[in-house]
Amino acid sequence: MAIITLTSDFGEKDHFVGAIKGAIYCELPDVKIVDISHFVSPFNIPQAAYIIQNAYKSFPKGSVHIIGVDSELNPENKHLAVQLDEHYFICADNGIMSMLCSEIAPEKIVEINIHDKILDSFPGLDVFVKVACHIARGGTLEVIGKTIDTIKPTKSLVPFINEDKTQIIGSIIYIDNYGNVVTNIKQGFFETIQKGRDFEISARNNKFKTVYSKYSDVVNFDIPEDKRHDEGRGLVVFNSGGYLEIAVYRSNPNTVGTASSLMGLDLMDTVSVNFTATPLVTKVKEPVAKLQEYK
C-alpha cells in the first residue's frame, strides 16, 4: 500500500492536519500517512522546498507527497501534480517544484483540473486529498490534469562563482533545530570548483579552513575529556543532505548557543568560499563508503 506524506505550514495546534488525515482515511483506509513537517514558516517556499527535497528520497519509490504551503488556488497559483524521481508531488505552482526540478528532471507535470469550481479557503483538504488518493490507488496523472511543460520559475538558489573561479558566493537558505545554518553550496558543486585547492570559508567575521564530514571531527580525542573545550566551537560540515553547513559543536539555543545565535548568522546572509591559486591537498574528507547491505 502506498505512502502519502504531508509537508505544510499548518502547524500542529489547529485542526487542519487531523482533518486532512481523516479525509484521506475515508478514501483509503489502509494507506500509511507520514508527517514530514508542519512547521514550515508560513508561506516560506524555499524552506518548504529544502525540507521536502531532503526527506522524500528516504521514502519508497511511488510515495505521494502533499505539500500544503501557499496552496490556495488562484489565477496565479495553479495546482500541480508532478512525477519526479519515481515519486509524486502535489502542490501549488509557486516555485517549490522548480527547486526540486532544478536538480532532477521531472518525468511528468500536470496542471490539476478537477476543481469544477473553486472550493473553499482550504484547498488541501479537498483537491489535494482527492488527487493523492487517486495516485495512491495507481491512477495516472493524465486523468486528474492536463500535461504541461513549464512551471513557475524560482529565483535560483544556485550560488554565484566569480570569473576566474577563485570564489563561491553562497547564502544561508535554512536554519535547523540546532541553530545550524545551511548554505546553498552543495558538496559536488564545491568540489568541482575546488579542484583540490585550499580554501577559506567566510560568514560575517567567522573564518573556516576545513570542512568536516561529521560534527565530532572537530574534537581531538587524544586530549583527555576533562581538558577539552569543544562545546560551543564553530565548525563547517557537509550535512547529511550534502549542503555546506556552519554548525556549533553540541549547540543548544537555551544553553551553549548556536551557529545562528553565536555567530549572528541569519537566513539570506552571505557565505563565501575563497580558493587559493594553486591546487593543494584537499581538506575535505573522502566521500564515505555506502553501508553494505545488512539484512
Place this chain on the structure above:
Amino acid sequence: MAIITLTSDFGEKDHFVGAIKGAIYCELPDVKIVDISHFVSPFNIPQAAYIIQNAYKSFPKGSVHIIGVDSELNPENKHLAVQLDEHYFICADNGIMSMLCSEIAPEKIVEINIHDKILDSFPGLDVFVKVACHIARGGTLEVIGKTIDTIKPTKSLVPFINEDKTQIIGSIIYIDNYGNVVTNIKQGFFETIQKGRDFEISARNNKFKTVYSKYSDVVNFDIPEDKRHDEGRGLVVFNSGGYLEIAVYRSNPNTVGTASSLMGLDLMDTVSVNFTATPLVTKVKEPVAKLQEYK
C-alpha cells in the same frame, strides 16, 4: 479497523502521548491512531471544542475521539462517552461535549463507571484507553457507563443579536497558526440575520464591508504582480469550518505580521456586524458547489 484520534493539552515533549499510544496498541495492535492536536492551551475548554468540532467530521463514521483536556476525574468532573453524528467521543464532563451537542443532538451519553477506584493523576492513560478500545472493538456504551441525559452546560458561545436584528455581537473564540482570528459567528447564522442586506463588520478600529470565500479574493489579479501590495492586507472570510474569520493576506508572525498582531485582536474580543436598514445585494459569495465525486 476503527480509528482512534487524540486531542489533548499534553504537548508533544513529555512522554504522555507516546505512552497513551503504546497502551492502545497493547490492546488493539491493528487500530489506527491519529493525532488531531496536543497543543490545546492547558485546560482551555473552548479551544479544545473548536478543534475537535472542526476535525472530527472529516473522519470515517464510527471513529473514536479521545479528548484529554481537563480530564482528571473528581466529584465535579465525571467521565463521559458520547455517541454523536455516528462518532464516539470520550472526555470529561467539563463543557466540551455541551459545545458539540449544541449543534447536533447526541445519540447517546453515558457516564463512565468502570473506575473501581480513582486511578492516578493521569486518567487518560487508563480509563480513556480502556473505553476507546472497547468501543473500537464494537462494544456498546451501556457496558462501560450508565446512560444520562444531562451534561454540564457551557456558557453558550452563540453570538448576541439585538432586538430589531440590525446587529450581531460576536466574539473571538480561536486564533490559528497564521494568527487569523476566528469568531463565533457562523455563516448560516450570519446569512439568516443578514437577509441580503449590506453590512459593516467592526473589530476594534478595523472595518470590513465584504466577506470573501477565500483569502486570495482580496487580490486584484488584473494589476501586474509587481504593482500590487496585498501582503499584510486585512480581510474577512468564512473559513473552512464555516466561521467568520478576520485574516491578513499571507500573514506570518515573524515577518508580515498577523490579524492578531497587526489589528491587536485577542481571544474574547468583540466583533460586531451592523446591517443596513434595507436589504440590498449580498456581498457574500454564493456557497460553493461540492466537488463532484472523483474516484
Place this chain on the structure above:
Amino acid sequence: MAIITLTSDFGEKDHFVGAIKGAIYCELPDVKIVDISHFVSPFNIPQAAYIIQNAYKSFPKGSVHIIGVDSELNPENKHLAVQLDEHYFICADNGIMSMLCSEIAPEKIVEINIHDKILDSFPGLDVFVKVACHIARGGTLEVIGKTIDTIKPTKSLVPFINEDKTQIIGSIIYIDNYGNVVTNIKQGFFETIQKGRDFEISARNNKFKTVYSKYSDVVNFDIPEDKRHDEGRGLVVFNSGGYLEIAVYRSNPNTVGTASSLMGLDLMDTVSVNFTATPLVTKVKEPVAKLQEYK
C-alpha cells in the same frame, strides 16, 4: 508486527524525522512507527532518559525504541543495542542506558559493529534504522554487535539521604508541558525512608506537608464552586511515573502561571524532605488498586 518508537532532539520542523520514517518503511512496509518525543532539549541526556523511561513500559513487549540524542558515532560515543525488560533500545553509549539500567538489569547489551566505515553526520538515519529493522524482523543482537557488559556510567540521579535518615535531598530533573517540576525522588524510595513519619517538603521558600495522589485532591469539593480559589495553588503529587512532583492546580504558562514560573523552580534546583523524629500517620494516600481487567 513489531513497533518501532522514536525519541530524539531533532524537533519536528526539519526533515530528519520524516526521513527516518521513510527509511524504516523502505525496509519494513508493515511496521508501526510511533513518535514518543522529538522535543528533547538538544543533547540533554537526563531529559531523554526520563521521557523514554516513562513511555516505554506502556508499549507491547518486544517493541524497539530508537533514541536519537547525542548519537553521532565517535571514539567516546559507541552505538549500543540493549535488551531490557523485554524491550529493545538503540542509542549511543552516552549515559541514557545507564539511567534505564539503574532500575532494571539489562538482559543483554551489544556494541553495534556493523558500521564498516563511519557514515555521515546523521547516524540515526542509517545505522539505527538498520539495527531497528533487524530486531523488528526477529533478528538477534549478536548479529549486529558484540556483547559487552559495561556501559558508560552516569552521574547518578539518586537523591541524597543524611546519616540519621531524617532528610532526603533531591533535585528537579524534568519540567513538563504544564510547568510542573519533577524531582528525582520516587514514591517507593520516599516511603522506605519515611516509615510513616510526618514530613515537610521544601523547594526554595515553598513548603508542603502533604503529597496527593492526584491534582484535584487539593480541592475541597464541599465548598461551592464559586467560593473556591484553587486555580494557581501549589501542591505536591506522586505523578503517573511515580516521581514526587511539585505542581500548580490548573497551571497554564500563559495565564495562571506554573510551578516553575510561580515558585521560581528550575532544572537542577534542590528539593528537600525533612522527616519528624517520631513515626506518625502517613499523609501519603494508599497506593491505588489496579483497574480490573475490562474487555
